[in-house]
Amino acid sequence: MENKGVKLCIFCGKPVEDPTMDVCKADASKAMQAMGKKGGTTTKERHGKEHYEKIGRLGGQKVKELVERGKKGLVEEKDAKP
Numbered sequence: 627m628e629n630k631g632v633k634l635c636i637f638c639g640k641p642v643e644d645p646t647m648d649v650c651k652a653d654a655s656k657a658m659q660a661m662g663k664k665g666g667t668t669t670k671e672r673h674g675k676e677h678y679e680k681i682g683r684l685g686g687q688k689v690k691e692l693v694e695r696g697k698k699g700l701v702e703e704k705d706a707k708p
């Protein structure tokens with residue numbers, strides 16, 4: 627069975643609402659922890675290296691997004707002030 631246009635969480639296999647994510651919201655923090663600690667042995671054993679790298683990329687994208695958002699916020703705030 628294929629769900630076209632619907633990504634499945636690499637942790638629990640449930641459909642992911644956010645198309646930019648590879649994990650569901652419930653597992654997003656797990657993914658962040660996994661790449662932050664670099665010692666997600668459980669994840670590594672369960673999903674293999676490829677999946678682990680996938681999480682890494684996902685994390686990078688998310689961080690980039692947050693940084694960009696932060697920059698915009700700062701710029702807008704600056705511009706708004708006299």
Ligand SMILES: [Zn+2]
Pocket residue numbers: 635636637638639640649650651652653
């Ligand atoms: Zn999940």
